[in-house]
Amino acid sequence: MVKTQSLRPALKPFPSISAARRWMSVRPPDASDNNEVGATPSLAFVGRKKVTIQHLRQMKQSETPIAMVTAYDFPTGRACEASGVDITFVGDSLAQVCLGYDSTTKLSLDEIIHHARAVARGSKNPFLVVDMPFGSYHVSCEDAVRNAVRLIQEGGAECVKMEGGEELAPTVRELTRMGIPVMAHLGLLPQRVSSLSGYRVQGKDAASARAVYNSALALEDAGACSIVLEAIPHLLGTHITNKLSVPTIGIGAGPNTNGQVLVWDDLMTRWEGRKAKFVRRFADVRKEETKGLSEYVNAVKARAFPDIANESYEMDEAEWRQFLAGLD
Ligand SMILES: Nc1nc(=O)c2c([nH]1)NC[C@@H]1CN(c3ccc(C(=O)N[C@@H](CCC(=O)O)C(=O)O)cc3)CN21
Numbered sequence: 032m033v034k035t036q037s038l039r040p041a042l043k044p045f046p047s048i049s050a051a052r053r054w055m056s057v058r059p060p061d062a063s064d065n066n067e068v069g070a071t072p073s074l075a076f077v078g079r080k081k082v083t084i085q086h087l088r089q090m091k092q093s094e095t096p097i098a099m100v101t102a103y104d105f106p107t108g109r110a111c112e113a114s115g116v117d118i119t120f121v122g123d124s125l126a127q128v129c130l131g132y133d134s135t136t137k138l139s140l141d142e143i144i145h146h147a148r149a150v151a152r153g154s155k156n157p158f159l160v161v162d163m164p165f166g167s168y169h170v171s172c173e174d175a176v177r178n179a180v181r182l183i184q185e186g187g188a189e190c191v192k193m194e195g196g197e198e199l200a201p202t203v204r205e206l207t208r209m210g211i212p213v214m215a216h217l218g219l220l221p222q223r224v225s226s227l228s229g230y231r232v233q234g235k236d237a238a239s240a241r242a243v244y245n246s247a248l249a250l251e252d253a254g255a256c257s258i259v260l261e262a263i264p265h266l267l268g269t270h271i272t273n274k275l276s277v278p279t280i281g282i283g284a285g286p287n288t289n290g291q292v293l294v295w296d297d298l299m300t301r302w303e304g305r306k307a308k309f310v311r312r313f314a315d316v317r318k319e320e321t322k323g324l325s326e327y328v329n330a331v332k333a334r335a336f337p338d339i340a341n342e343s344y345e346m347d348e349a350e351w352r353q354f355l356a357g358l359d
Pocket residue numbers: 123124127128135219221230231232262294296297302304305306307308309
């Protein structure tokens with residue numbers, strides 16, 4: 032008899048990644064694993080119970096930290112699934128770290144949908160959040176709803192995220208009213224890099240801290256299911272977290288937010304740009320890639336790859352003679 036999900040309490044975190052993997056390996060795939068956007072049946076497996084907004088709220092209540100990370104393609108989506116990530120997030124940082132634009136404001140809705148679809152195929156059980164790109168929620172509420180619907184229908188999003196304060200409350204309220212979950216994003220707003228005169232820590236003085244706090248209250252009131260707090264003092268991150276009933280996810284907001292989010296390429300060391308203070312590098316992928324790639328190039332140049340014995344195909348000798356005889 033194989034173990035089923037019910038043997039595991041819904042929200043207890045796995046004590047280790049290996050425990051999570053052991054759990055995964057005993058749960059058989061089921062039909063629901065394959066009904067998502069462009070499913071890949073041959074790769075069907077999932078880690079654990081589907082993460083929902085309700086789970087995220089319970090995690091806040093039980094003080095279970097929420098792990099969120101960006102993903103931009105199918106393999107990173109799969110990795111999120113496999114490592115027990117709670118929220119897989121297709122961020123518009125895609126623009127910079129994946130597509131080579133110099134600002135997230137250059138990213139189009141079509142571009143992020145293309146990537147979100149790929150992530151959704153790989154990441155089934157984590158909650159899937161997709162950033163609304165610059166311009167896709169600025170014109171009107173109607174436009175924001177239309178574009179959020181595209182992220183859900185075409186991109187596989189379960190929740191959309193948008194940058195801004197109280198001025199977004201009517202939009203958040205309308206999306207929420209239509210059953211579209213919204214994650215808000217306060218503090219450093221990369222889509223407003225020009226008006227902020229750069230990527231700067233926000234809420235450092237009493238007045239701007241109060242503005243961030245008031246926006247958090249207004250957005251929760253408007254229905255936001257969670258709020259990302261980026262690059263603000265940790266005292267402010269803690270205060271907002273304590274005052275809100277929805278989970279806060281921090282990136283440079285200190286250790287007391289309900290969860291943390293990092294950009295994949297930052298935590299893996301793939302991004303060559305400036306390292307923000309809030310980034311911790313948990314792996315050095317670039318070092319491995321550089322090493323592997325230069326070894327490959329050297330091996331090709333030295334005719335050391337491929338070898339005949341193990342990396343090439345044989346042909347029956349008689350067939351080969353027949354082939355030669357058949358030539359003119
Ligand atoms: N790779 C990457 N990681 C990110 O976190 C990220 C992106 N790209 N692109 C979109 C935005 C831009 N972000 C950034 C980029 C730089 C800093 C940064 O260097 N911050 C300074 C603050 C300096 C100050 O306020 O004085 C730092 O030292 O942390 C912060 C956020 C966050 N987002």
